[in-house]
Amino acid sequence: MPSSVMPMSIKHDGHPSPAAVSAVGLRKSYGDKTVLDGVDLRIPAGSVFALLGPNGAGKTTAVKILSTLITADGGQVQVAGHDLAVAPQAVRAAIGVTGQFSAVDGLITGEENMLLMADLHHLSKREGRRVTAELLERFDLVDAANKPASSYSGGMKRRLDLAMTLVGGPRIIFLDEPTTGLDPRSRHNMWQIIRELVADGVTVFLTTQYLEEADELADRIAVLNDGKIAAEGTADELKRLIPGGHVRLRFDDPASYQSAAVALREVTRDDEALALTIPSGGSQRELRSILDWLDACDIAADELTVHTPDLDDVFFALTGSTDVPAQPKETVR
Incomplete structure (x- = not known):
């Protein structure tokens, strides 16, 4: 199938859930390169939304715009009920962001990383220590709390990174390829953490190169190709769009x-x-x-x-890609 697939959207009956994130006509270009070309998104509160697409499709750009890190060239965006263009500070207060590359400072301990984040959120020393202790326990990092973060395994660093993101109590979290480079056990641990966050009412916006990850976690999935949403729906709905069953x-x-x-x-x-x-x-x-x-x-x-058909078939058909999506490396750390 050619890459210029017509956009498809799968709608459901009933009253829509409140949107934690919504975007209409989102656009972004870098010089002559159009990265996002009129993207529409609606993410219900308390759900996991996965954005898939080949390298360079604009996934990270979308996350950066929605999390106020860069500005869009056009479109309307609301995050946590706030207009992104009018109240970016209110948006920042409601969200957390974990990027592709860890924000952990390897020169200080895990606990010190957490306390530093608490200071950045203007928590009192007492509250900062309480939140730090709770999150270190939740993410199974108590035993390593006083060790330099540079000594942590890849999985431990990603858990610490996410724990730092949660210090401010965000209700919406952007996870940009959160399990890239992790071994299978660490990936599954991260999946369980994400499920627990959603069970607590947190909304998760996930970008990933791992199709299995989207299939496993996401309530809804959108496939981004050539700056546009090629299709959106549940994993099962997307699979039914592709012939071969x-x-x-x-x-x-x-x-x-x-x-x-x-x-x-x-x-x-x-x-x-x-x-x-x-x-x-x-x-x-x-x-x-x-x-x-x-x-x-x-x-x-x-x-x-x-x-x-599986999500691999969906990915290939909707993006026209000849590149095999990244697969987890079966290594142990």
Whole structure:
């Protein structure tokens, strides 16, 4: 599919949830290079929103604009109920940002990093120490609290980085590729922390190169390509946009297999495996139709499996990218 895919949006019935972040017509250019070209976003409070896209798609630029680090060339943005152009300071008071590169100072201890952040948020010494102690315990950093942060593993530094982000009690957190370079155990620990934050009512805006991460965490996903939103929806909704889904029926009895092959239309046969493949989006209605057809013909399949496209397929189809998205390195730290 070419990269100039028409934007697609999947809507739901019912009253919309309050938006923690909303953007209409967001635009940003650097010289002749248009990075964001009329991006619309709406992120409900207390949810995880993932922004996917190839390198250079504009993901980090979007985060920087929404978190007040740079200004947009056009569009309207509201964050935590505040107009970004009118009240940027109020926006900053409501958000936390963890970038691609750690903000941890390796020359001081983990506890000192936390206390420094508390000072920047103008917390009293007593309150700063209380918040620091609570977050160090929450992020399993108590034993390492008095060690230089330079001695921390990659996973520990990312946990400390996120703990520092939470010192001010933000209700909206921007995580720009938070698990890049982490080993599998550290990534899963970070995922659990993100789930706990959302359970507490925090809204998480996540950019990631790991499609598995978006599939695992996000309530909604948007795919950014050529500065525009190519598609948006839940992971399952996005997968259904891409052709290639099918139902596979396998039979132990050759006679049943032959009967089913004759009775069912538009099937692909695998005579060696005694299996039939039927194009399907995997919906309940389609599955019921197939099963009803088999029942009407008095045919019983021994195995039924549903195959749907994964987010890799969605990514490739919507971005036209030939580059394989980054995958986690299976290393141990």
